[in-house]
Amino acid sequence: MAREIRKIIFDQQDLLESMINYAQRVDYVLPRARITGFDIHEDSEAGISLRFKFDDPSVTTNISFNQDQIGAALIMHCKNKRILLPRNANKSLVTHEEGLALQVAIDWNKFGENKK
Numbered sequence: 854m855a856r857e858i859r860k861i862i863f864d865q866q867d868l869l870e871s872m873i874n875y876a877q878r879v880d881y882v883l884p885r886a887r888i889t890g891f892d893i894h895e896d897s898e899a900g901i902s903l904r905f906k907f908d909d910p911s912v913t914t915n916i917s918f919n920q921d922q923i924g925a926a927l928i929m930h931c932k933n934k935r936i937l938l939p940r941n942a943n944k945s946l947v948t949h950e951e952g953l954a955l956q957v958a959i960d961w962n963k964f965g966e967n968k969k
Contacts, residue, residue, distance in 0.1 A: 868901075869891065873888075875922065894917075902916065902918075
């Protein structure tokens, strides 16, 4: 069975940029503050938390995105950067030492089955 698997690895900058662009695209309001980093969670309910720092040092906040939102943001980022993604491929998120990766898998034996 011929199968192709590739990973598109997103560093911290790409990941933050994709989440900010996604939030703007879906009218998700982010606080007017500096993003100081993010945490990746294995649990699908809270896939990523962005950390914000306000001018008032006593105020910090986290905003979480689930894995579906992260996947949509990374796919949108690929589209904006003209990274080709096959429509019929299975896409999943995997952690990577540099950040996060979008894993794309195609079973080439099934690729043309729906076309008649």
